Amino acid sequence: DIQMTQSPSSLSASVGDTVTITCRASQGISNYLAWYQQKPGKVPKLLIYGASTLQSGVPSRFSGSGSGTDFTLTISSLQPEDVASYYCQKYNSVPWTFGQGTKVEIK
């Protein structure tokens, strides 16, 4: 099975900072990658699909890039409401594996 490795596992940044989270696949997955945001006690929410397509209604400060094995989620100006855990998920072939998650906090 293809493994998905996210880094870092957690980060702390100031409001207004640019935050970058990476997700690496152990084999190429083309652009079959999604990013989800999960706020504490809430249901996961789709942010990005197709590695770089912003889901409707998601603020434009979120962006995704990458293809093949290396992917990035960027929050261009961190806001207090962005405190959450972020997960990548591959969906090119079974199993649809998640990364282990990145917890984002405000400094």
Place this chain on the structure above:
Amino acid sequence: QVQVVQSGAEVKKPGASVKLSCKTSGYTFTAYYMQWVRQAPGQGLEWMGIINPTDGNTWYAQKFQGRVTMTRDTSTTTVYMELSSLRSEDTAVYYCARGKLVVTLSSAFDIWGPGTMVTVSS
């Protein structure tokens, strides 16, 4: 209005089985795949499997093969996930989530149910 409603919390003893439901409405039930994902307390998301509501075809994570069964009822637009031989490590919130793309297995998931808490304890 697309809606996904999951069944209520369950408490089970080790060795028992649990069958969870995911009732959908507001869209063509057979047009979108449905995945099941679980999250143990304080842990990350874990993919369990996916079902094609059109024909009932399923794909399961290797970890759950032999213990999980996903089914659907097109008359009630409901999908089910049954997990057997429960152990304490199965204590988690279980989510169903609908695929974003029509009739496409390889799709992200944009509509998530609220989750069902399953507690396994003697």
